[in-house]
Amino acid sequence: MYFEFIRNVFLKKLVLTLLTLLCLISFGFISYHLLRSNLYVLNNERSLQTLVKRKVYVGNDQSTGKQFSQNFKQKNLAKTNAHARKVFAYLDKNYHYSLRWSFDSNLNNGDSVSIDTVNSNFFKFYLLHIAAGRSFNSADYKSSSYYIPVLVGANVVKSQPLGSKFTAVNSSSGKKEYYQVVGVLQQNANVPSVYLLDNQNYLNNTIIRPLRRADKMNLTAAQLLAAAQDLIIFDSSRTELNKLTSKFNQGDFFKIRFISVEKNISDFYDSYRGTAIMFAIFSLAIMVIAVLIIVWNTWNCLSEEQSEIALRISLGMRQKDVLSAVIIYQLLIDILAIVPVLLYAGSYSKMLADSSVGSSSQIVLNGLLPRAETASLLISFVLMLLITVLAIALVAAHFNGKTLALRMGDE
Structure with missing residues (x-):
């Protein structure tokens, strides 16, 4: 009807x-x-509320194309890397920080992955759930063992299951590294951006490795520059941040600013x-x-x-x-x-x-x-x-x- x-x-x-x-x-x-x-x-x-509550400051890379091309010329690379190690040593000694640098790479089977290096404070601000295995412990960051413990994303675990050992070239250093899977991230685990809140950075194709002592000793300018974007500094005054900014920008190598998370969120909403x-x-x-x-x-x-x-x-x-x-x-x-x-x-x-x-x-x-x-x-x-x-x-x-x-x- x-x-x-x-x-x-x-x-x-x-x-x-x-x-x-x-x-x-x-x-x-x-x-x-x-x-x-x-x-x-x-x-x-x-x-991002954990960052907001701790009143942290986040790095923002504002280096120009001219600076980049000049500093990363082959003839200037040794000098640029030396400056980067000097800046990082100052950062590591005097500040509380959370660091992550990320570089694209390929596994031996041809799969495209991102190899991320993080320090121990990273997990204080980004709560990544582990679906299987374990997260890093304090010994993982101090270890100099042949096999580096890693966490893998939901897609990587299909070819590199929990407990497996494999090799990959870490493009951030250009070196072949040996990994052992100790933990598997939850499906669609992600790291939110403090600049673009409407974007998602998924970790399904990511290998996360700890920042170890050997990494600190051999740090490159490319790694530091990648880490400077979203580098988190906490428990520091504005005066102390100004000193760190001066260290970064000394000699016109880089141009880094540190902005509070609240300011980043406010700027995003304004746009x-x-x-x-x-x-x-x-x-x-x-x-x-x-x-x-x-x-x-x-x-x-x-x-x-x-x-x-x-x-x-x-x-x-x-x-x-x-x-x-x-x-x-x-x-x-x-x-x-x-x-x-x-x-x-x-x-x-x-x-x-x-x-x-x-x-x-x-x-x-x-x-x-x-x-x-x-x-x-x-x-x-x-x-x-x-x-x-x-x-x-x-x-x-x-x-x-x-x-x-x-x-x-x-x-």
């Missing part, structure tokens, strides 16, 4: 129905992206807020247009078919059946509108699970969508459903309140 009513009353104005559908698809895409981005931002900000508000207004405007079309189309369709509706009511159709029919009609439109968004989200997530996206972007996909994408899609659909169904239900209720012009005796 309902579908026959929908076909006879609403589908006669197919152009308006398609226009409504197009508006709702547009709203679905924009609201999905906006919600997804906001969920990542909120999740990353929550992950992000404007874009988010613009998209929110745009999606709201599209929804307003869609609602206006829905209201106008529904009222006209019901009014034009008033005689038929009156006839149906006289034959036993109840007025609340009219309300049910228009709600079912709008529900079908909303479902059709969210399908393209669902297909896009699914294909995008599948792309992120492919190795071609890069080691720090690849996710492990256990279902159709990751949790953030699923939540964004559901919220977008529920918003669409609530607004449109409420609008069309109000129109139908108002129509039912009118005295029908035609009665059976008038025929």
Whole structure:
């Protein structure tokens, strides 16, 4: 009964129905992206609260291209490395810090991985959950054993299981290293960026090794420069930070600044807020247009078919059946509108699970969508459903309140 009513009353104005559908698809895409981005931002900000509470400062590499090309010329490299070791020795002796440098490499089987070197304080600020095995202990950082203990990501463990030993060239030093897997990271473990809160740096294709004494002795400028970005300094005054900044920037080798995490987050929101508000207004405007079309189309369709509706009511159709029919009609439109968004989200997530996206972007996909994408899609659909169904239900209720012009005796 309902579908026959929908076909006879609403589908006669197919152009308006398609226009409504197009508006709702547009709203679905924009609201999905906006919600997804906001969920990542909120999740990353929550992950950074440990840094915020400790009032830490984070390194920001502002070295120019000219400085880089000059300092890393072959004839200047020895001098640049000597400066880097001098700066690091000063840092290691006088400051509390959390360090991580990351370089892309390849395993012997051809898999692309990132080899990350971290010091013991790294895990104080980034709580990476271990799915199997163990995390590093204090002895791992002091050890000079032949095999370096490592943690591996969810994709690396497929070829290098817990307890296995393997070799790889660490591109940060150019040396072949021998590793033993002591722990496996949880799927989709990630390190949030203090600069881009809407980005995720996944560790599924990552090998994490400890910063050992030998690494400190042979540190290179490339390693220090990679570590300077996001280098965390804690329990230090602004005066002490200024001294460290001067050490880094001495001799025009580097240009490093230290900025508080609160300032980084504030700067991000200053930039992000404007874009988010613009998209929110745009999606709201599209929804307003869609609602206006829905209201106008529904009222006209019901009014034009008033005689038929009156006839149906006289034959036993109840007025609340009219309300049910228009709600079912709008529900079908909303479902059709969210399908393209669902297909896009699914294909995008599948792309992120492919190795071609890069080691720090690849996710492990256990279902159709990751949790953030699923939540964004559901919220977008529920918003669409609530607004449109409420609008069309109000129109139908108002129509039912009118005295029908035609009665059976008038025929």
